[in-house]
Amino acid sequence: MKKRDKNSQLEMLEGAKSMGVRAATSVSAGAAVGIGNVLSSSIHSVVQNSSLAKQSFGYAILGFALTKAIALFAPIMAFLISSVFRSKDWSDPSQQPNYRAHGPWKPSAEANQRIARISAHLHPSNVQMEESSILGRTNCRAKGGAPGFKVAILGAAGGIGQPLAMLMKMNPLVSVLHLYDVVNAPGVTADISHMDTGAVVRGFLGQPQLESALAGMDLVIIPAGVPRKPGMTRDDLFNINAGIVKTLCEGIAKCCPNAIVNLISNPVNSTVPIAAEVFKKAGTYDPKRLLGVTMLDVVRANTFVAEVLGLDPREVDVPVVGGHSGVTILPLLSQVKPPCSFTPEETEYLTKRIQDGGTEVVQAKAGAGSATLSMAYAAVKFADTCLRGLRGDAGIVECAFVASQVTELPFFASKVRLGRTGAEEVYQLGPMNEYERVGLEKAKNELAESIQKGISFIKK
Numbered sequence: 001m002k003k004r005d006k007n008s009q010l011e012m013l014e015g016a017k018s019m020g021v022r023a024a025t026s027v028s029a030g031a032a033v034g035i036g037n038v039l040s041s042s043i044h045s046v047v048q049n050s051s052l053a054k055q056s057f058g059y060a061i062l063g064f065a066l067t068k069a070i071a072l073f074a075p076i077m078a079f080l081i082s083s084v085f086r087s088k089d090w091s092d093p094s095q096q097p098n099y100r101a102h103g104p105w106k107p108s109a110e111a112n113q114r115i116a117r118i119s120a121h122l123h124p125s126n127v128q129m130e131e132s133s134i135l136g137r138t139n140c141r142a143k144g145g146a147p148g149f150k151v152a153i154l155g156a157a158g159g160i161g162q163p164l165a166m167l168m169k170m171n172p173l174v175s176v177l178h179l180y181d182v183v184n185a186p187g188v189t190a191d192i193s194h195m196d197t198g199a200v201v202r203g204f205l206g207q208p209q210l211e212s213a214l215a216g217m218d219l220v221i222i223p224a225g226v227p228r229k230p231g232m233t234r235d236d237l238f239n240i241n242a243g244i245v246k247t248l249c250e251g252i253a254k255c256c257p258n259a260i261v262n263l264i265s266n267p268v269n270s271t272v273p274i275a276a277e278v279f280k281k282a283g284t285y286d287p288k289r290l291l292g293v294t295m296l297d298v299v300r301a302n303t304f305v306a307e308v309l310g311l312d313p314r315e316v317d318v319p320v321v322g323g324h325s326g327v328t329i330l331p332l333l334s335q336v337k338p339p340c341s342f343t344p345e346e347t348e349y350l351t352k353r354i355q356d357g358g359t360e361v362v363q364a365k366a367g368a369g370s371a372t373l374s375m376a377y378a379a380v381k382f383a384d385t386c387l388r389g390l391r392g393d394a395g396i397v398e399c400a401f402v403a404s405q406v407t408e409l410p411f412f413a414s415k416v417r418l419g420r421t422g423a424e425e426v427y428q429l430g431p432m433n434e435y436e437r438v439g440l441e442k443a444k445n446e447l448a449e450s451i452q453k454g455i456s457f458i459k460k
C-alpha cells in the first residue's frame with residue numbers, strides 16, 4: 001500500500017474515532033440504567049478497539065448510501081400513496097374499512113349485545129344499567145344463543161346445585177341460566193360458563209342479588225338448604241330449610257310470580273306447603289305452578305325394579321305417589337309398565353329399598369351429605385319435562401308433589417300432566433292392591449302432619 005494512501009486511511013480512522021467518542025459521550029449522558037447502560041458500554045468498547053472502529057467506518061459509508069437512495073425515491077412514493085387516497089370517496093360508507101357486504105357497519109346493537117354476553121358471568125346484571133341500555137331483560141335471549149327458556153337455580157353452588165347447573169347448561173331448551181347462591185356462585189358460574197352450549201350463564205351472590213337472579217325467569221329450581229347427615233330424618237332439616245325456602249319464595253312472588261317452581265329442598269312434604277302459603281300471602285299463588293320434586297323416587301324405583309326384572313331401566317315406568325319421606329313414598333308396583341307381577345317378598349324388598357333409597361346414600365356418604373348426583377339427574381329430567389310442557393308439547397306426564405284433590409290431603413304426589421301453565425291435570429291414583437292400600441293409609445297419616453307443620457310455620 002502507498003504511503004499517501006496509508007496516511008489518508010489513518011486520518012479517516014482518527015476522524016471516525018473522534019466521531020465515535022462524541023457519539024459515545026452524548027448517548028451516555030442519557031443512559032442511566034438498564035438498556036441505556038448496556039448500550040453506552042458497547043459504544044465505548046467500539047471506540048477502544050481499532051478493528052471495531054474500521055467496521056464502524058464501513059457502516060457509516062453504507063448509511064450514507066442508504067440516505068441518498070431514500071432521498072431519491074421518497075417523492076415518488078409520496079406521489080403514489082396520495083393518488084390512491086384521492087381515488088377513494090370517504091363520505092361513501094361502502095368505501096369505509098368496516099363496510100360489510102350486507103350493508104354499512106352498525107356498531108351499536110350487535111357490539112353491545114356481544115359485550116353484555118361476554119361479561120355476563122363476571123358482572124351480575126345491573127337493573128339500572130339494563131334499563132338505560134338497548135339490552136332490555138326481554139332481549140336476554142342473546143342473539144346467536146339458543147332460543148329457549150330462562151331458568152334460575154337457587155342454591156347452585158351446592159352438592160346438587162353444581163351438577164344440576166352443569167346439566168341445565170347442556171339442555172337445549174334453556175337460553176338463559178341464572179345461578180344464585182349465598183356462597184361460591186361466581187366460581188361455579190365462571191366454570192359452567194366455559195361450556196360451549198347455547199345457554200348464557202349469569203351468577204348472583206347473596207341476598208342483595210336475589211331479585212336480579214329471579215327477574216323474568218320462566219322456571220325456578222330450588223335445591224338451596226342443608227342436606228341430611230347419618231341418623232337424621234328429612235324432618236330434622238325443617239327449621240333451617242323452612243326459613244330458606246320462605247325467603248326464596250318471597251323473592252319469586254315479587255320478581256317472577258308466573259314462573260314454574262321446582263322445589264327440591266327437604267322436607268319436600270313441608271317446604272311445598274310453606275311455599276304455597278308464602279305465595280298466597282303475596283297474592284300470587286297458582287297451584288299449577290308449584291311442584292315438589294319427587295322425581296328421584298321414580299328414578300330409583302325404575303332402576304331397582306329393572307334390576308329385579310332384568311330389564312333396561314329406560315324401558316320401565318313405576319308410578320310413585322304420596323310424598324317424599326319414609327313411608328310417604330309409595331311405589332305402585334301393581335301399575336308398573338311393562339306389565340309384570342312380583343312375589344310378596346319382591347314387593348316388600350322393592351318398596352323398602354325405594355323408601356330408604358335416600359338413607360342408603362346418606363349412610364354410604366358417611367357424613368358427607370345426601371344424594372347429589374342422582375338427584376341432579378332427576379331434577380334435570382323433571383325440569384326438562386316442565387320446559388317441554390311450557391313449550392306446548394303434548395302428553396308430558398310425570399309424578400310430582402302438588403296441590404291435589406286426589407285424597408283428602410291438600411297436597412299429594414301423583415302423576416300430573418305438564419303443559420303451558422304447569423301441572424294442568426292431576427291424575428287419580430288408579431286401581432291399587434291390598435298392600436298398596438295399607439301403605440296409602442300409613443303415608444297419609446305422616447303426610448298430614450308434615451303438611452300441617454309447613455302451613456303453621458308461615459301462619460304462626
Ligand SMILES: NC(=O)c1ccc[n+]([C@@H]2O[C@H](COP(=O)([O-])OP(=O)(O)OC[C@H]3O[C@@H](n4cnc5c(N)ncnc54)[C@H](O)[C@@H]3O)[C@@H](O)[C@H]2O)c1
Nearest residue numbers: 155157158159160181182223224225226227264265266296
Ligand atoms: N327432593 C329430593 O329428592 C332431594 C334429594 C336430595 C336432597 N334434597 C335436598 O336438597 C337440599 C340441598 O342438598 P345438597 O346436598 O345440595 O346440600 P348442600 O349443602 O351441598 O348445598 C346446599 C346449597 O344451598 C346453599 N344455600 C343455603 N342457604 C341458601 C340461601 N338462603 N339461598 C341460596 N342458597 C342457599 C348453600 O350455600 C349450598 O351451596 C337439601 O335440603 C336436601 O335435603 C332433596
